[in-house]
Amino acid sequence: MKDLTPKSIVKELDKYIIGQKEAKKAVAIALRNRYRRSLLPDEFKDEVKPKNILMIGPTGVGKTEIARRLSKLVDIPFVKVEATKFTEVGYVGRDVDSMVRDLVEESIRMIKAKKIEQVYEKSKELANDKIVEIMLPFPSRKRSNNPIEMLFGTVEEKDHLVEEENENVKIKRKELKERLLKGELDNEIIEIQVEDTHNSTIELFSGLGMEEYNINMGDIFGDLLPKKMKKKKVTVKEAKRIISNQEAQKLIDMDEVIELGIKQAEENGMIFIDEIDKIAGKSYSGGPDVSREGVQRDILPIIEGTTVMTKYGPVKTDHILFIAAGAFHVSKVGDLIPEIQGRFPIRVELESLTEDNFKEILVKPKNAITKQYKYLLGAEGINLEFTEDAIDAIAKVAYISNEQTENIGARRLQTVMEKLLEDISFEAPDLDVKEIVIDKDYVNKKLMAYIYEKDISKYIL
Numbered sequence: 001m002k003d004l005t006p007k008s009i010v011k012e013l014d015k016y017i018i019g020q021k022e023a024k025k026a027v028a029i030a031l032r033n034r035y036r037r038s039l040l041p042d043e044f045k046d047e048v049k050p051k052n053i054l055m056i057g058p059t060g061v062g063k064t065e066i067a068r069r070l071s072k073l074v075d076i077p078f079v080k081v082e083a084t085k086f087t088e089v090g091y092v093g094r095d096v097d098s099m100v101r102d103l104v105e106e107s108i109r110m111i112k113a114k115k116i117e118q119v120y121e122k123s124k125e126l127a128n129d130k131i132v133e134i135m136l137p138f139p140s141r142k143r144s145n146n147p148i149e150m151l152f153g154t155v156e157e158k159d160h161l162v163e164e165e166n167e168n169v170k171i172k173r174k175e176l177k178e179r180l181l182k183g184e185l186d187n188e189i190i191e192i193q194v195e196d197t198h199n200s201t202i203e204l205f206s207g208l209g210m211e212e213y214n215i216n217m218g219d220i221f222g223d224l225l226p227k228k229m230k231k232k233k234v235t236v237k238e239a240k241r242i243i244s245n246q247e248a249q250k251l252i253d254m255d256e257v258i259e260l261g262i263k264q265a266e267e268n269g270m271i272f273i274d275e276i277d278k279i280a281g282k283s284y285s286g287g288p289d290v291s292r293e294g295v296q297r298d299i300l301p302i303i304e305g306t307t308v309m310t311k312y313g314p315v316k317t318d319h320i321l322f323i324a325a326g327a328f329h330v331s332k333v334g335d336l337i338p339e340i341q342g343r344f345p346i347r348v349e350l351e352s353l354t355e356d357n358f359k360e361i362l363v364k365p366k367n368a369i370t371k372q373y374k375y376l377l378g379a380e381g382i383n384l385e386f387t388e389d390a391i392d393a394i395a396k397v398a399y400i401s402n403e404q405t406e407n408i409g410a411r412r413l414q415t416v417m418e419k420l421l422e423d424i425s426f427e428a429p430d431l432d433v434k435e436i437v438i439d440k441d442y443v444n445k446k447l448m449a450y451i452y453e454k455d456i457s458k459y460i461l
C-alpha cells in the first residue's frame with residue numbers, strides 16, 4: 001500500500017481507462033487517504049472520515065469502470081447498487097442495508113478464496129488419497145466372536161489373511177495413485193458424497209400467492225447449518241475437483257474468515273451508488289413508488305456511519321468509501337438533500353467521450369475490445385488484424401450512432417464491434433483463411449446500415 005501513491009494509482013488506471021483525469025485523481029487521493037489514516041494513532045483514526053466522491057457524467061463514460069478497476073488494483077471489496085432500486089414498489093426502508101450486507105458477503109468471499117488458495121495443494125493431495133480409498137477400499141471384516149472359531153484358532157488365521165490382503169491393497173493403492181496423478185484414470189466413474197443443495201429452500205405461505213416469501217435457509221444461516229449429503233456418480237476428474245474443494249473447506253477456519261471479512265469490509269470496502277440523480281428531488285416519481293427523498297433519508301445513516309446487522313454479525317459503515325454517480329441531466333446536485341450533499345465533499349465531472357477517445361478505447365486499454373476479439377478468434381486459429389483507418393471508421397460509426405439514437409457512451413463500441421464481426425465470428429470454425437485484415441472498406445460495407453441512411457451523405461467514412 002505504501003508504494004501506491006496517487007500518481008502510481010492514476011498510472012495503473014490509465015492502462016484501462018482513457019481520459020477522465022479528474023475522476024482518476026479523486027479516487028487515487030481517496031485511496032491514499034485510507035493508507036494515511038491507517039498510520040494514525042488510534043485516538044485520531046476514528047476522527048478521520050472517508051472523503052466520499054460524487055461522479056457527475058453521462059452514461060458509459062467510465063464512472064463505474066474507474067471505481068471497479070481501483071478496487072481490483074488494490075484487491076478491496078466492491079459492490080455496485082442502483083439507487084433507483086430502492087424506490088421500487090415493495091421496498092421498505094431497511095432494504096438499503098442490503099448494500100452493506102452485499103459488501104460483507106463479497107468481502108468474505110474474497111478472503112475465503114484467498115484462504116482456499118493457500119490450502120489448495122494440501123486439499124488436492126487429500127482428495128487424491130480419498131479417491132484412491134474409494135476406488136480401492138481395504139477389505140473390512142468383522143472380528144468373529146464365534147466360540148468354536150475362537151477355540152480352534154481360526155480367528156487368528158482369518159486375522160492373518162486380512163492383514164495379508166491389506167498389504168496387497170496397500171501396494172495396489174500405490175500403483176493406483178501413481179496412475180491417478182498422471183491423469184490416466186480421469187475418465188473412470190466413481191461414486192462420491194456431495195452436498196445436497198436441493199432441499200435447502202423452504203416455502204412459507206406457499207399456495208397463498210406469496211411466493212416472494214421463499215426463504216433460502218442458506219441465506220439466513222450460511223455455513224452454520226449442517227450439510228445434507230447425497231451420493232453422486234462422477235468421473236474421477238470431476239471427483240478430484242469436488243473432493244479437493246470439500247477438503248479445502250474443512251481446512252480453512254471459517255470463524256477467522258468471517259472476522260477478517262467483516263474487518264476488511266469495514267476498513268477498506270467501497271460501495272458504488274449509481275443513478276443517485278434519479279433519487280434527487282422531493283417528488284414521487286409517479287405511481288406508488290417510495291419517495292425519492294425517503295430513499296435519501298434511508299441511505300443517509302449508512303453513509304454517515306451506522307451499524308448494520310448481517311448474518312455474520314454487526315458491521316460498522318463509518319469507514320466504508322462511498323462513490324455516488326449520476327448524469328444529473330434532469331435534476332441537479334442541489335436537489336439532493338443537504339445532508340447527503342455534505343457527505344460527498346469531492347465532486348468530479350466526467351467528460352463525454354469524443355471520437356478520438358473512442359479510437360483510443362478501441363485499441364489502447366489492456367483489455368481493449370479489439371484485443372478481446374483478436375484473442376477469441378485466435379482460439380480458432382485465425383489471426384485478426386485491424387488497419388488504422390478501420391479503427392477510425394469504427395470510432396466514427398459508434399460516435400454517429402450515439403448522436404443519432406441514444407448516447408450510451410463507450411458501450412456503443414461493443415454493439416458496433418459485435419455487428420462488425422458477427423459474420424466472421426459465426427463462420428470462423430469453417431473458414432480456410434487464417435489471416436483476416438479488417439480495413440476501412442470492410443467496416444463501411446458492414447456498418448453502413450448501422451447509420452441512418454438520411455445522414456450518410458453528411459459523414460464520409
Ligand SMILES: Nc1ncnc2c1ncn2[C@@H]1O[C@H](COP(=O)(O)OP(=O)(O)OP(=O)(O)O)[C@@H](O)[C@H]1O
Binds near residue numbers: 016018062065275
Ligand atoms: N473512459 C473510458 N475508457 C475505457 N473504457 C471505457 C471508458 N468509459 C467507458 N468505457 C467502457 O464502457 C463500459 C461502460 O462504462 P461504465 O460502466 O464505466 O459506465 P458509467 O459511466 O458507469 O455509466 P452508468 O452510470 O450508466 O453505469 C465499461 O465497461 C468500459 O468497457
